[in-house]
Amino acid sequence: MKLVRFDQYHLPENKEPISIILGYFDGIHLGHQFLIETARKTAKFSTVLMTFSKPVSTFLNKEKSPAILTSLDDRFRIVSKMGIDQFYVLDIDEDFLNLSPNAFIDLLKKMNVQEVFCGSDFCFGKDRLGKAELLKKFFTTKIVDLIIDHDSKVSSRDIKYLITQGNIPEANRLLGHNFTMSGSVIHGLGIGRRIGIRTMNLKPSDSYVIPRFGVYKTIAYIDGIPHRAITNVGVKPTIDDSQVVTIEIHVMNYTKENYSESIQLEFLEFIRDEKKFSSLEELKKQIESDIKFVFGV
Numbered sequence: 001m002k003l004v005r006f007d008q009y010h011l012p013e014n015k016e017p018i019s020i021i022l023g024y025f026d027g028i029h030l031g032h033q034f035l036i037e038t039a040r041k042t043a044k045f046s047t048v049l050m051t052f053s054k055p056v057s058t059f060l061n062k063e064k065s066p067a068i069l070t071s072l073d074d075r076f077r078i079v080s081k082m083g084i085d086q087f088y089v090l091d092i093d094e095d096f097l098n099l100s101p102n103a104f105i106d107l108l109k110k111m112n113v114q115e116v117f118c119g120s121d122f123c124f125g126k127d128r129l130g131k132a133e134l135l136k137k138f139f140t141t142k143i144v145d146l147i148i149d150h151d152s153k154v155s156s157r158d159i160k161y162l163i164t165q166g167n168i169p170e171a172n173r174l175l176g177h178n179f180t181m182s183g184s185v186i187h188g189l190g191i192g193r194r195i196g197i198r199t200m201n202l203k204p205s206d207s208y209v210i211p212r213f214g215v216y217k218t219i220a221y222i223d224g225i226p227h228r229a230i231t232n233v234g235v236k237p238t239i240d241d242s243q244v245v246t247i248e249i250h251v252m253n254y255t256k257e258n259y260s261e262s263i264q265l266e267f268l269e270f271i272r273d274e275k276k277f278s279s280l281e282e283l284k285k286q287i288e289s290d291i292k293f294v295f296g297v
Contacts, residue, residue: 017114019043027069101130166212166270234274
């Protein structure tokens with residue numbers, strides 16, 4: 001799958017007509033997957049999925065980055081396995097958000113879009129005034145019904161809420177894959193080394209939604225190889241009072257130094273809440289108990 005990144009002033013030129021799938025696609029959840037699969041099976045032309053470089057909400061609150069389920073790299077990685085021909089990333093800014101619905105349609109025309117696939121809740125243009133039905137006046141358009149689960153649509157917002165509550169199995173079910181954080185390994189305080197339980201500290205590559213503080217059963221992909229892991233998400237109340245959120249990963253019998261290396265961390269199950277212990281020795285005993293529970297050793 002080819003990745004093409006551009007802005008509204010430098011659009012990709014397509015000599016042949018394309019079929020485009022529109023949306024932001026945070027999470028690539030079950031609803032997104034149904035839309036993409038519908039396009040893959042029925043599109044008349046080369047299929048292109050177009051996402052945006054940032055959430056629109058980025059421009060509504062400039063002091064705080066919105067929490068996301070998937071980075072651009074995550075979305076590309078997931079979609080690359082779904083049989084789509086091209087992955088378009090449109091870099092957006094405030095000028096783009098002020099485009100009228102008709103101006104957005106003009107952008108699609110300039111890219112030689114002939115066929116559009118979108119969800120029934122898709123909106124576009126300034127103040128989200130453009131609705132999916134408007135696209136039918138200009139393109140062959142397939143508006144795909146939303147996926148309903150327990151009387152409500154599958155949505156990125158609800159999945160984020162589940163993650164903040166520690167309900168990882170339900171979040172993963174609605175995602176259709178495991179919630180994953182990508183990032184790099186950074187130096188920590190060295191507490192794990194001091195108590196004989198080595199950990200890797202993950203610096204997320206983007207502003208992912210932060211799971212409920214606590215201990216999780218996870219899978220860490222290091223050099224593309226999966227390793228069973230136990231992960232603590234929280235502020236380390238036993239160690240300091242900084243309230244800085246950290247993500248610490250322990251992989252059984254793994255001793256390699258991985259600083260600056262990129263890893264992916266899949267969340268599987270919430271084990272227990274984070275708590276403050278009276279000593280490092282008490283903390284060590286609890287971690288050893290967690291390891292026994294997760295690894296069965």
